[in-house]
Amino acid sequence: MCDRRGSTTDTVHPEVSRRSVFGAAGGGALAGMVTACGGDEGDDAGSGGEQATDTPLITTGEVPVGEGTIISEHEVVVTQPEEGVFRAFSTVCTHQGCDVDEVSGGEIHCPCHGSRFSIEDGAPVEGPADAPLEELEVRVDGDDIVLA
Numbered sequence: 001m002c003d004r005r006g007s008t009t010d011t012v013h014p015e016v017s018r019r020s021v022f023g024a025a026g027g028g029a030l031a032g033m034v035t036a037c038g039g040d041e042g043d044d045a046g047s048g049g050e051q052a053t054d055t056p057l058i059t060t061g062e063v064p065v066g067e068g069t070i071i072s073e074h075e076v077v078v079t080q081p082e083e084g085v086f087r088a089f090s091t092v093c094t095h096q097g098c099d100v101d102e103v104s105g106g107e108i109h110c111p112c113h114g115s116r117f118s119i120e121d122g123a124p125v126e127g128p129a130d131a132p133l134e135e136l137e138v139r140v141d142g143d144d145i146v147l148a
């Protein structure tokens with residue numbers, strides 16, 4: 001694994017949830033706007049490991065439009081390619097398994113060999129990686145984005 005630097009949120013612990021209560025606040029308008037995606041395709045590129053469904057990852061307000069936020073403790077990067085549309089991907093680079101460490105310019109960056117991935121679908125936009133980041137299914141519950 002690579003070192004984790006910069007634009008990530010606090011500690012590293014895959015199974016620990018920082019928020020156990022969610023859904024009490026309003027924000028129902030966003031609930032139907034999350035894009036579902038397959039996460040059980042059986043790819044062996046690696047992922048953040050098995051994580052319980054309904055795990056709160058981050059709040060909607062913490063994910064900038066046109067960018068994304070890396071949640072190191074869950075090994076997930078959540079993006080918002082357009083307002084109200086949230087996507088989530090494993091942070092594990094499909095090239096050699098480093099963790100992506102930055103989202104900028106509408107792309108997810110791997111520090112090891114320079115691969116960059118689309119925030120829309122995780123597809124590689126710059127190699128050497130030639131496979132997309134594993135997409136994870138998420139939904140909005142109140143103000144939280146949770147693993148579905």
Ligand code: FES
Binds near residue numbers: 095110128
């Ligand atoms: S491990 Fe990500 S570019 Fe090589």
